[in-house]
Amino acid sequence: QIVVTQEPSLTVSPGGTVTLTCASSAGAVTTGNYPNWFQQNPGQAPRALIYFTNNRHSWTPARFSASLLGGKAALTLSGVQPDDESNYYCLLYYGGAWVFGGGTRLTVL
Amino acid sequence: QVQLQESGPGLVKPSETLSLTCTVSGGSINKYIWSWIRQPPGKGLEWIGYIYDSGRTTYNPSLTSRVTMSVDTSKDQFSLKVNYVTAADTAVYYCARGGYSHAWTTGPVFDVWGHGTLVTVSS
Numbered sequence: 001q002i003v004v005t006q007e008p009s010l011t012v013s014p015g016g017t018v019t020l021t022c023a024s025s026a027g028a029v030t031t032g033n034y035p036n037w038f039q040q041n042p043g044q045a046p047r048a049l050i051y052f053t054n055n056r057h058s059w060t061p062a063r064f065s066a067s068l069l070g071g072k073a074a075l076t077l078s079g080v081q082p083d084d085e086s087n088y089y090c091l092l093y094y095g096g097a098w099v100f101g102g103g104t105r106l107t108v109l
Numbered sequence: 110q111v112q113l114q115e116s117g118p119g120l121v122k123p124s125e126t127l128s129l130t131c132t133v134s135g136g137s138i139n140k141y142i143w144s145w146i147r148q149p150p151g152k153g154l155e156w157i158g159y160i161y162d163s164g165r166t167t168y169n170p171s172l173t174s175r176v177t178m179s180v181d182t183s184k185d186q187f188s189l190k191v192n193y194v195t196a197a198d199t200a201v202y203y204c205a206r207g208g209y210s211h212a213w214t215t216g217p218v219f220d221v222w223g224h225g226t227l228v229t230v231s232s
Contacts, residue, residue, distance in 0.1 A: 100155060
């Protein structure tokens with residue numbers, strides 16, 4: 001059973017920059033894992049932010065960027081705003097099946 | 110603007126079958142892959158499986174023995190059944206669009222989600 005690991009929690013100051021990562025127990029994350037990133041606020045459905053490593057959806061603000069970094073998928077938020085305080089999930093593909101990470105709770109403080 | 114709406118009983122007894130339907134509006138179910146995802150209260154997201162418009166399915170290996178998905182293209186609906194449920198199946202269940210059925214790797218994927226429906230397993 002593949003496990004996808006994210007930082008449980010991170011804190012960032014308003015206007016700052018923070019990077020969230022997504023690691024795989026199966027080894028380095030690659031473009032072949034088609035990494036996705038989602039934002040979820042309490043009581044709401046997840047909202048897609050990034051698909052296939054670094055592609056923003058049409059509604060995703062430019063301050064959200066993503067890449068592969070040190071064998072992990074990474075989501076970077078620049079110029080963080082209070083509204084960015086939320087839960088973030090990554091999603092990886094493994095030969096037909098998808099696996100979510102455990103999520104990162106991002107606090108803007 | 111494509112919208113998804115989950116529907117089904119909010120309470121299911123242990124050992125019985127959970128049944129949910131997702132209705133696609135504002136667009137067609139054809140040419141896409143459709144997924145089910147769930148989230149236990151206070152916990153993270155779990156991918157359950159997906160179904161193509163053709164009816165081809167792939168399930169989470171941890172759930173494959175209890176899960177069945179189906180699609181009704183005439184009604185623009187797809188469905189989920191989970192057999193022999195326990196309290197561990199209590200969760201908010203979401204349906205989502207999973208990408209183009211003819212070439213999902215061209216993206217995007219999981220771009221449209223339903224609002225979710227809470228299913229509680231309890232006697």
